[in-house]
Amino acid sequence: MTLIQALESGRPVAVFADGENVRYFLDTPAGVIHLSTPVSQWQSLAGRFPSLDWFERAISEETGLIPAGRDNLKPLRRHDLPYAFYRHPDLEVHQVPVGPVHAGIIEPGHFRFSVLGERVQNLEIRLGYQHRGMEKLFTGKALDQAILLAERVGSEPVAHALAFCRALEAATGTQPPRRAQVLRLVLLEMERIFQHLGHLAGLFTDIGYSFAAVQIGKVRALAQGQLEKFCGHRYGRNALRVGGLWIEPDLITLRSVQDDLEALGQEAAEVLGYALENPMVLDRMRYLGEVPLEAALELGMVGPAARASGVAQDLRQDEPLCQPFNPVVRPGGDVLARTQVYTEETRVSFELIDHWLSDLPDGPVHSDITLSDGEGWACLEAARGEVFWFVRLDDGKVETARVVDPSFKNWPGLEVAMGGEGLPDFPLCNKSFDLSYAGSDL
């Protein structure tokens, strides 16, 4: 299959420069395929496939190469290169710069709005304020150190650590024991629960519905407490290792986590049930920040944001332990649809955990790995969407690590969603995507 054919039937999972090649990992109906082009023949395809835009910009600023046929290359993460913001041809339209320093304690990002009165004509997002050369830090690191870094790449430690481990297990041909596989997924779903509840609490805060925000925030904190009970860390750090797990929860802990999560699941469902029936909540969320299905597909969006636009794509469909699995899909692509996806997915995650913990296989939680030179990749469904990791080992150490955080693919969706909306509705719209700045900036 040629590159163009693959892009026509699918979307990019990861694109990066690797030595003399530009490597494409593409999701097609036949599964994820891997293609590569020599750097000298690298052609720009972003005009035809907008989903490649950010990838091309990232590669170009990293390597200094310019793909043939592309002229308007703006830097993505670096701030030492010249950058020209979009200027609206209509002089009545004025620009509102927001950030990177905000009034609240949130991550830094710059948003340049072109507005006519309060109506947004165009939004341009500029990130990179948290670019810390994350991928380069991996070079030469032993696995024990590298996984600590992997947990700090984005806002989802478990998902990143798990994808990192799976990439290495693919590289070395290791199969973790079944008990470890299940417990890893339990951790991943617990992470999804507290992340989703955090998004939902944030959404209610942004519309001033403080009662629901505080109640959901409480459940979120208690869910994180369960994660701490389970693995010793409220964000699930230091639990995973290549080949399995560091932790070995005993039966009493497992029972207690299962019971407490069941109660928390009911409480979350109750609060979300009445909050999402509140007509004032619906008034704020409905028809706001719409991303049509075509745009979501064109931009290659992933995760809950894509599923809220009607894209039936969730990597858990391919996860053998999740079977049978139906992705939560909503039409519409507005803030309400995204909120409903978060709500429904939280419920599904509580169910999955309960199902797994009721029937946990016995056995060890770690299998030894034999370090060998080679490369491997993995992608999995984190709370925000698809996390991709590529790792190459050399002499028992990481030689190259490549990460694509789901937020990287969803930021352009926010630009689309804001077209024609009111400026005061931006924070709510932004929150409904809940994108990670650190994960995209790397």
Added chain:
Amino acid sequence: MSAVLLLLLAPLFTGCLKWVKARLQNRQGPGPLIDYFNLLKLAQKSYIVPETASAVFLLGPSLSFLGAVLAATMLPVFPGLSFTGDFLLVLYLLNLGRFFQALAALDSGSAFGGQGSYRESLVAVLTEPGTILALSAVALSSQELSLASLAPLSAQNLLVYALALAALLLSLVAEGARMPVDDPATHLELTMIHEAQLLDHSGPLLALYELASGVKMLSYLALASLLLPLSHVLAFLLMVVLGLAGLAIIETYGVRLRYLRLPDLLTYNTLAGILAMLGVVLRFRI
């Protein structure tokens, strides 16, 4: 006397509001006296003036505070200054503060100052007619044009007074920048109306703004309390408690309106004012 009472009571009112809200949300929250400590803390800090700003930047908080205090002196919670047409002066003294606040925010040179200024001006434009009409209707129906000598509530003026009360309470929410018009607790600059104007003011300047905003809210409650058939002090205290409870409930269980929907809500304010006026002119009776 009234001004002193309102000044002393303002931090307690805003502090109690935060405390009651926290309790309604199942949170512990800071104690009701928090805002006295806040003001004390802010007063001891230094302040920063943006490089682009002129003296207007300092006038904003000072005149905002002065306007609110002067308006409060004319409120007949306790007998004090009173003359024909004083209700108009009270309203426009409160608006004077806002005018300079908008100028100071524009003067700061930040995009958010300008944004807060035009948004709050819009809210003011939408609120003003209702407030003026409502108070004028009450004054006309009393045939006395000063706040201290409004006629007591009776069967003759019940309708006018009820409409005026509704208009004044809506004005309180809009002028006090409370939910559902504005969210005083938000940290999101783009959604801010009133708070966006204060972003560049710090230390004692911010303290003046905070105090002025508390006094302003109490002033509207005092105006509304004049319509109750009780002695002025008693009516005022009752109104403060009711206002506190009402605001706490709205801000806990309510949802903030979309900014572009504000005119829908504030139309009711004008409508109530117009109806009250018609009530006087056409001598509606129940």
